[in-house]
Amino acid sequence: MGSTPGHEGDGNAAQADRRDLLHRVACLGAACLAGPLTLAHGQGQGPLVAHAYGRTQLVDKQGRPFKGAQLAVGEPHIFHYPYETTPVFLMALPRAATAVPLSDGQKHRYESLPGIGPQQRIVAYSAICAHKLMYPTPQISFINIRKGQADEPAHVVHCCGDNSRYDPTQGGRVISGPAPQPLAMIALEWNAASDELHAVGTLGGEMFQAFFEKYEARLQLERGANARNRSAQTSVVQAASAFSRQLQSCKA
Ligand code: FES
Numbered sequence: 001m002g003s004t005p006g007h008e009g010d011g012n013a014a015q016a017d018r019r020d021l022l023h024r025v026a027c028l029g030a031a032c033l034a035g036p037l038t039l040a041h042g043q044g045q046g047p048l049v050a051h052a053y054g055r056t057q058l059v060d061k062q063g064r065p066f067k068g069a070q071l072a073v074g075e076p077h078i079f080h081y082p083y084e085t086t087p088v089f090l091m092a093l094p095r096a097a098t099a100v101p102l103s104d105g106q107k108h109r110y111e112s113l114p115g116i117g118p119q120q121r122i123v124a125y126s127a128i129c130a131h132k133l134m135y136p137t138p139q140i141s142f143i144n145i146r147k148g149q150a151d152e153p154a155h156v157v158h159c160c161g162d163n164s165r166y167d168p169t170q171g172g173r174v175i176s177g178p179a180p181q182p183l184a185m186i187a188l189e190w191n192a193a194s195d196e197l198h199a200v201g202t203l204g205g206e207m208f209q210a211f212f213e214k215y216e217a218r219l220q221l222e223r224g225a226n227a228r229n230r231s232a233q234t235s236v237v238q239a240a241s242a243f244s245r246q247l248q249s250c251k252a
Helices: 011-026 208-214 216-226
Strands: 051-059 077-080 087-092 101-103 109-111 122-126 143-147 155-159 164-167 173-176 185-190 197-203 234-236
Touching: 077 234, 122 197, 208 216
Parallel strands: 051 234
Antiparallel strands: 051 197, 077 087, 087 122, 101 109, 122 185, 143 155, 155 164, 164 173, 185 197
């Protein structure tokens, strides 16, 4: 396989991949995507399980299904989920993203989701920085995917705000900087036969309510009463370079 994951597999393998994917996305350990984020073993120390939101298909600007094969390795894309105003980074990595044990800012443990696609290289993360909630807007973005340094994976999520760096190959864990928790993961569903993608939930420390509170005035101005609308049945995917007019370069 070349450097653009997401091509169709053969029939039986594709079906097996699909079943495996659905199993992994729908059930994380013993806990399935069914309702709000819960703690499996009581407050405080139990593992986090995924938070199911609506099933939203990723589409291009013309409304056609967005395919995994359209993701070039290392080129960040943006869509919005689970709310119409909350941005997500979608990307294909040069190697598989693995499930690793993580914990959120409240010390709730969870196991990250592996990547999806034929080689488990497609991942999606909330693009709201876990430190002070910087996020990409159509005007400017201070948070983006950048090349990793020598001791890092090939690509990292880097927020210029205070130079937090996150590892997209390992559940968005914090590599360096002041961020107190990993980026929230977006659970994706991949159809091996059609190569189509759906967002179905989140996993990890969500920042959505803090985001709405911090940016309430701006979101009201831009979206009015629709600022907190859940994502519709489809969400448009765009290259990050096309989504924001200015991509702020970081010094670090
Ligand atoms: S807001 Fe992103 S590192 Fe501070």
